Amino acid sequence: MKRFTCSGCSLLCDDIIVQSDGLFISEVIGACLKGKERFDLVSAKNRIISPLIRKDGELKEASWDEAIKKAIEIIKNSSIPLLYGFSNVSCEAQDAGIKLAQKIDGFIDSNASICQGKIFNKAKSLGINLTTITEIINKGDLIILWGANPAETVPRLLNKVLFSRGKFRMTGREIKTLVIVDPIKTASFRVMGVRDLPLIIEPNKDIDLIRMLKEECCTANSIPSQGVAGIDKNDLKRLLLHLTGAENGVIILGQGVIQPHPDYDLVEELLELLQMINKRQEKGRISLLIMGGHFNMAGFDHVALSAYGVSGHLEFKHNQMVKTEDTLVSKIEKEDFDSSIIVGTDPISHLPHSLSSKIAKKPLILIDNHSTATSHIADVVLPTAITGIESGGLAYRLDQVPIELNKLLNPPNNLPSDEELLNQLHGLLNKGGSE
């Protein structure tokens, strides 16, 4: 039976069996709860299937022409539009979004910039090697989860990297050692065996552990007897042994390490530690896997890189890219924008109130497929097809591997895909500009 790629999370499992009659999905086999929910979205109650516009303070259904006209009006009346989102859409739509931003002199950014994009950029500048899932399945022998809880965020990740048997070794769980560094005992701790190393660290003390390991890697055998950051001395010795003895280790970084701190950069110090270990190691290496949430979180950096040579946010003035020091957060904080186009995300519930209230004040165009907190305050809501089920496209998996998503069903009301809609807006603005 043909296997289908799931777009529920950034793992993009390509082994899902979907039974469908072309109109509805009857059975989803192999997908986790997160994936099942993505497939359920097709006929979910909170799905938006017709455009909405705000009239006299209330959101009302409107025709496509009306809604698009209103959207164009908002874009034309604004000088610095903010384009944000783009992690729940295909790479093609991200490309169309960048083109639209160029046309309207906007500032474009994706969810990755306040999430995992930071680690990707740091790893690239430091030259840390990234690894792929297949590589870990086949060769991995040490898996470190630092501030990551895949058992609850990316459910099938542990199944794939820890329990699967590789091609060259017919053993799975037996040869792989799991190390978890986390301040709380998460669900991922429950898969640990006797040989594994659970490290419950005191909150905000990660930096002490990293700095100690950095010293120890060079001098060895002077671990403080009282331990570091709430971790026992013997556990530290075992950790050092694992770090320096692994042949094909992988460190999986999650949301826990990306919180910014005024005095130091945790991600940078952690990656420098990896670099140090890899330099000292003769036979092995430790590589990096970035655990994102949204299914195409890694994609925007790649699209922006191939289009403009810059990963992360882009700013345009007079249809040209300009160098900018601004980030999404500083841009919103300074209120240096006068309208926003949100694509496939929900900043009103994701961002803190100090930022989301500033977004809510300005005119907002939302391009999404289901109702969220953002859709309730938007001025125009343009519904689209669900990428990965109702429209195809390219998406980058969490290990930076491009995977092609396929179309399975036709969207209700002939909804356009994100890419088509963004291109339509771009085309209409082009026409308006020449008149």
Next chain:
Amino acid sequence: MELYKFLPKTNCKKCGKPTCMAFSLDLLQGKVKVDDCPPLLEPKYKKQYDALKELLGSEEGQQKELKINIDDKLCDGCGICVTVCPVNARYCPSSLSGKAPEYPPEEHQLFQVIGGKCELLKIEHCRRLDAEGRERECRVCETYCPREAVKIEYV
């Protein structure tokens, strides 16, 4: 040895074995039953008899029925049980590398993730019923479930 502790230790040979030690070894392998030891049935050894019955509950499949319960509220369909189950691994090659097994399922297959939840298809081929020796004590699905949704019980 644990079983031996609860036997009368009189070496009375009423069960047909030379010593109580030999009886306990056979008991462990499931060759004899607790009821085969006549002195144990006497009221004097009632306490030890009950303790033995409880200890051997898992070995005596005829008296208690094996149940693998999967809590639907806790399960999130990660598929770890599908991958680690040795019976699944033997009969569904795709589950070896963490992939979802074929559908419709293979005859021997125990677990399959359907609609985001793990389902127990059939229990007949579970190692606890269908294997010999140490393999009968298999508990991997219960041990490695990160949500503690899988429970092996005898009812």
